[in-house]
Amino acid sequence: MQFHLSFPVAPLSDAIQYDHELLLMGSCFAEEIGEKLAEHRFNTLVNPHGILYNPLSITKALTSYLDGKVYTKEDLFLHNDTWHSWDHHSRFSGLTPEATLQNIRQMQAAATQAMEKADWLVLTLGSAHAYVLKENNRLVGNCHKVPAGNFYKRLLTVDEIVTALDNMMHRLFFRNRKINILFTVSPVRYIRDGVVENNLSKAVLLQAVHHLVNKFNRLFYFPAYELVIDDLRDYRFYKEDLVHPNELAINYVWEQVVKTAISAGSQELLHSIADINRAARHRPFNPESAAHQQFRRLYATKVQQLMTAHPGLQLEDLLQQFQ
Incomplete structure (x- = not known):
């Protein structure tokens, strides 16, 4: 009897190599995989805006790198004695505008440089639900624990996600002629939105991503979502919150990344570095x-x-x- 559904993951036609430069953006799952890549000494920059969940906020961040945007005090707001940016994760927040802007500008400069040279942009989309400020209809990347009554919550459409990413990518491909884009959808289950709503959100993301991947030659899809939801398919592969994949699940997905997204020659080097990392611990x-x-x-x-x-x-x- 078979109690486990597995499926083959198609290898990337143009796989990642050690001499490639990688920029990873998106949800907390992007950070998990980015940490694995960095641990094995790939040249990576992970989430220079911090964790972002919805594709429009991710696209807005990428566009800011293309525009060479310089954030100023006017881009910040004060809440609970701390200065925040609506575009950034709270890890950039600080007690003074100067401290906040210093962290933001430092990563902004690094991201702009990385985008110019990157061989791979890895985008992990977390949720199609987005939050918009009621006072000015501004899309926010992070709510920074501001009371929920200040926001509208809405489900993004496939068309607006495709349009936003499409416009950004045309500019990116003109700026960086060699870059490839690898899409993933986060297997994290955002049950705060509701179980049905989470599934609807993931469906929107999957439809938008596959529309784009089928449209461009330099776009690829890695099934991180399907590996956890359909292959592992068990709550024992989640943390106690039953929302985030646990270490076993992350390692399983990482093994598939290595097998299918890393070139054969780089896999050999990766295993040598993994052995040295174990020895160092x-x-x-x-x-x-x-x-x-x-x-x-x-x-x-x-x-x-x-x-x-x-x-x-x-x-x-x-x-x-x-x-």
Whole structure:
């Protein structure tokens, strides 16, 4: 008897390589995969606006990089003695406008530069539900715990998502001739919107993404949503909140990313780095023992060999740890 539905994930025709530069944007699931990529020493920039859930806010952030936008105090507001930006996650918020703007401008500059050079833009769409300020109809990327009565909540349409992303991508492809875009839909279940409403939201996102992927040659889709919802399909793969995929699920999706989205040559290097990362996390019972000193010398040599073979890899911190 078969109790598990699995399905093949088609490999990317133009897979990710170690010499590629990656920009990841979107929901908290983008951060989970971005953390894995960074851990394995890919050149990544993750969520320079912070976590964003709806595709229009993600598109607005990307457009700000294309425009070279410089945020000013007029873009901020004060709430609960803290300065916030409606376009950014609360991790950019600060006690003074100057502190808030410093963090925003620093990441804005990094994102603008990354977009110019990126080989891959990975967009993880979380929800088609968006929040709009009642006072001026402004779309917000984060509500910053401002009372719900200040917002309208609405479900974005497929057409407006497609139009917004389409317009942004035409500008992006003109600016960066080599960039590819990999879409994913977050498997996080936003049950605060309601179970039925969450499913409707995901359906809108999936329809919009597949419309775009079928339209452009440089757009791809990775089924992170389907791997968790249809392949794993069990609450034991969620955290206690029953909303966010747990470590087992994230690792399972990551394994599929490696198999299908990373080039064969880079997979070999990735596994070597994974082995070194495991060694770096090892905590010996007796750090001064001869066996552990030999262990450290062995892995210091492995790191040096990788650095010689791949000069672009940033492994100096690992080398210092083993030395």
